[in-house]
Amino acid sequence: MVRLNRHLLPIKAHFFFFMAAMGPILPQLPVIGKQMGVPPDLMGYILAILPILYVLAKPLVGFLADYFMSLRKFIFISLILVMTLAFAGFYFLPGNNHFIQLEEGSAQWNVTLQEKPHECSPMIYSSKRFCQTAHQAECNLENTTFSALVVAHEAGLNLSQNLIHGNDSLHLCLTGSESGEWTNSTNACHLQPVDSCIYGDGKFWLFVVLLFVGTIGFNVTNSISDACCFDLLGDANQDKYGAQRVWGTIGFGSTALLAGLVVNFWTSDAVKSLTPALVIMCVFSLLDLLSVSKLKLPKLGGSESIWSDVWQLVRQPPILVFLFFATMAGIIDSFIIYFMFWHLEQVAEETGYMHQIKLIEGLVVAAECLAGEVPFFFYSGKIIKKLGYVHCMSMCFFFYAVRLSLIAWIPNPWYLVGVELFFQGITYALCYTCIVAYASAVAPPGTSATVQGLMAGMDDGLGFSIGSLIGGVMIKSLGGRESFKYFAIAAICTCVAHIVVRPTSRKQQFLPRQGYQPPADQHHIKPAQELQEMS
Numbered sequence: 001m002v003r004l005n006r007h008l009l010p011i012k013a014h015f016f017f018f019m020a021a022m023g024p025i026l027p028q029l030p031v032i033g034k035q036m037g038v039p040p041d042l043m044g045y046i047l048a049i050l051p052i053l054y055v056l057a058k059p060l061v062g063f064l065a066d067y068f069m070s071l072r073k074f075i076f077i078s079l080i081l082v083m084t085l086a087f088a089g090f091y092f093l094p095g096n097n098h099f100i101q102l103e104e105g106s107a108q109w110n111v112t113l114q115e116k117p118h119e120c121s122p123m124i125y126s127s128k129r130f131c132q133t134a135h136q137a138e139c140n141l142e143n144t145t146f147s148a149l150v151v152a153h154e155a156g157l158n159l160s161q162n163l164i165h166g167n168d169s170l171h172l173c174l175t176g177s178e179s180g181e182w183t184n185s186t187n188a189c190h191l192q193p194v195d196s197c198i199y200g201d202g203k204f205w206l207f208v209v210l211l212f213v214g215t216i217g218f219n220v221t222n223s224i225s226d227a228c229c230f231d232l233l234g235d236a237n238q239d240k241y242g243a244q245r246v247w248g249t250i251g252f253g254s255t256a257l258l259a260g261l262v263v264n265f266w267t268s269d270a271v272k273s274l275t276p277a278l279v280i281m282c283v284f285s286l287l288d289l290l291s292v293s294k295l296k297l298p299k300l301g302g303s304e305s306i307w308s309d310v311w312q313l314v315r316q317p318p319i320l321v322f323l324f325f326a327t328m329a330g331i332i333d334s335f336i337i338y339f340m341f342w343h344l345e346q347v348a349e350e351t352g353y354m355h356q357i358k359l360i361e362g363l364v365v366a367a368e369c370l371a372g373e374v375p376f377f378f379y380s381g382k383i384i385k386k387l388g389y390v391h392c393m394s395m396c397f398f399f400y401a402v403r404l405s406l407i408a409w410i411p412n413p414w415y416l417v418g419v420e421l422f423f424q425g426i427t428y429a430l431c432y433t434c435i436v437a438y439a440s441a442v443a444p445p446g447t448s449a450t451v452q453g454l455m456a457g458m459d460d461g462l463g464f465s466i467g468s469l470i471g472g473v474m475i476k477s478l479g480g481r482e483s484f485k486y487f488a489i490a491a492i493c494t495c496v497a498h499i500v501v502r503p504t505s506r507k508q509q510f511l512p513r514q515g516y517q518p519p520a521d522q523h524h525i526k527p528a529q530e531l532q533e534m535s
Contacts, residue, residue, distance in 0.1 A: 010295040011229050012247045017288035018080070018225065020251030022218060024259030024277035025087050027365055029211060030338050031345065032090065032274070036207060037106065037193035040342060044472010046208060047338050051330075051464035053212065054219050061220045076224060076292050083217030084285040089210040091278050094203045098193075099133050099152040100170070106192040108349070111139075112164040113172065113187060120149050120173035127155055131197035136175070139189040147176040150191055219460060228295070230440040239381030241440070242433045246377035249429070253369025255280055260362015321501060323458045325393060326435050328494045330463015332400050333428060335471040335487050336407070337464075343480030344413050351412045360413045367417050372424030380433040389438050390498075396431040397495035401488045403427055408484035 033043045064075060124134065133155040137148045151159060151171040161169035172189075198204050229244050262276040341361055348357045376383075384392050403423035410416050439455035474483040 007296075008232065008244060010291055011232055011244055013291035014225065014288060014295060015229075015245055015248035016251040017284050017291050018221070018251070019248035020255045021084065021281045021284035021288055023252040023255035023365065023369075024280045025090075025274075026218070026252075027256060027337075027341060027361065028274065028277065029215070031341055031361075033207065033211075034106075034342060034345070036093075036096075036204065037102065037198060038204070039106075039192060039195075039198075040339070040475040041472045042195075042198070043338075043342075044468050044470075044475070046211070047334070047468035047472065048465045050212060050215055051334070051460060051462065051468065053216055054460060054464070055458075055462055057216055057220050061224065072224075072228065073292065073295065076221070076228070076295075077289060079217050079221040079224070080285060080289055080292065083214050083221060084282060086210050086214030086217060088278055088282055089214075090207075090274060093207060093210075097132060098135075099154045100135055100150065100191070102135065102191055102193070106190065109165050109189045109191060111172075111187055111189050113141075113162060114164060115160070115162045117148065117162060117172045117174050120175055121157075121159075123157055124149065124151060124155070124159075124173065127157060129155055131194065131200070134194060134197075135191045136194045137172070137189045137191045139172075139187055141187050146174060148172050148174050148189070149194075150189070226436045226440075230436075239385055239437075241437055242377040242380035242429075245433065246374055249369045249373040249377055251284070253366045253373070255284065256365035256369065257362045260358050260360075260365070263358045263362075322389075322438060323455070325494070325498055326455060327458045327463040327466070329393075329396070329400075329431050329435065330458065330460050331467035331470070332397075332404070332463075332487060332491055332494075333431075333460065334464035334467030335483075336404070336428075338468055339471045339475055339480070339483070340407060340416075342475060343407065343484065344416055346480050347410060348413045353413045357413065360417065363417050364420050367421035368424035368428075371421045373429040374425075376425035376429040377433065380430055381437075383430065384434060384437060389434055392430060392434045394495055394498045396427055396434070397491055397498055399423055399426045400431075401491035401495060404484050404488035404491055408481045408488065 030043055030047070033046070034040075038046075061075065061079070064071075068075075124130065127133070133152040135150050137150050139146055139148055149172070150163065151157075151173070153159070153161060153170070155171075159171035159173075161171055163170045163172040226241075226245075229241060233240055233244070259277040259280050262280075263274065341364075344361065344364070345354070345357055348354045348360070353360065387395070403419065406419045406423070407416065410419065435455055471483065471487075474486065478486070
């Protein structure tokens with residue numbers, strides 16, 4: 001009778017608690033910015049800068065973890081603690097004190113103009129309450145679009161109340177040139193915060209700092225976790241990585257669903273309170289710190305020239321080609337991760353599902369993780385061993401194209417649950433495992449954390465930066481549906497290029513490291529001691 005290997009329980013517990021802590025908060029990061037009124041292109045610029053910092057931080061921290069082997073656990077715990085404190089800081093973000101409340105950071109209004117608006121008075125811009133009483137607007141009038149300001153009467157400037165929205169009377173003035181014939185018919189206006197008010201708000205910069213520190217901490221910790229997992233498994237059990245990592249997926253999906261349910265019932269307004277999600281995050285982070293303190297990392301022989309060994313590795317053409325396609329995978333992943341919920345909330349606004357949006361988002365993440373990723377992480381080792389790295393990556397890019405096309409198509413938010421249930425596993429889970437397993441397979445002895453940091457830096461570093469930048473601009477100019485269509489086209493082109501460029505023979509897929517010996521304290525671990533499906 002096979003038994004569960006207790007030696008690997010702490011790493012399973014770490015993956016579970018670590019990702020469970022992130023489940024309630026990570027998918028909501030761009031949405032928090034959206035609720036603050038941050039436009040999609042600005043959010044894209046912010047998210048584009050973040051991964052550049054990953055590129056620098058991951059190999060650097062990986063180098064420190066490889067160089068100071070005895071301090072790996074201390075580095076591990078410090079990163080988790082800093083990450084948790086940063087994300088918990090979202091609780092202290094000041095509330096919205098604007099006199100014209102916009103749900104989800106922007107709003108589409110049907111308004112009636114009672115008289116012809118005029119150019120905005122300079123005293124509006126110089127008012128001390130400008131940022132608390134004014135919003136910028138794009139309005140349509142008989143096929144003519146014009147830019148304007150909508151100002152609340154609380155500005156105290158004795159302005160004419162020439163705009164009616166529901167039961168409210170407001171002032172509308174022009175910020176651009178006049179054109180078209182003016183009538184008192186109903187017109188459509190899209191309102192959002194004034195750009196200068198966003199940049200000049202301390203709340204915005206506090207959000208950016210907390211986002212940077214927390215997200216960098218998460219990504220670097222994730223990279224170090226992978227390196228430690230492969231070191232624990234040893235050379236003979238590398239294909240069991242997915243069976244360890246799957247516990248992270250289970251934790252992430254479970255708490256994302258739990259947080260979605262609690263947040264949905266916690267508040268009844270469209271802008272949901274994230275307090276329950278932050279409480280769940282803090283509880284599981286504390287449990288993760290406890291599990292990491294019990295983690296016994298193997299004593300590996302270090303490399304005397306880490307950077308030299310890694311440089312000799314990345315000079316090889318097969319490695320460079322793999323790094324390029326890992327970057328392409330990161331570009332696609334970042335667009336989905338950062339802008340899928342943005343697109344989902346746009347669809348919800350169009351179809352009248354905003355009152356259920358947090359519940360739907362929780363179910364989407366649960367479907368991705370519990371039903372989509374779990375089976376593929378369990379069997380990823382067998383799939384890669386059967387097909388090889390090349391064919392697995394090609395297959396992932398093909399299904400990314402299908403997934404992106406379906407996301408663009410969804411007629412209402414509930415359809416996304418089914419799309420993510422069927423396609424998250426065969427895209428993200430399999431592709432992620434393929435990248436980290438490849439990095440482990442080629443890493444010279446004593447450089448595992450450095451090489452994992454390098455591979456991850458290209459995937460969710462450089463790739464995420466490019467994807468966020470392009471995605472933010474596209475979402476603002478084209479909207480969610482068209483943007484996802486264009487990314488689907490890019491994914492299928494990448495699939496074809498990967499098939500053409502990468503070698504087709506599994507024997508030529510990577511340059512295997514030589515002379516690696518499993519740590520001494522792992523020789524006693526027999527494969528039979530691991531449960532075949534739970535190892």
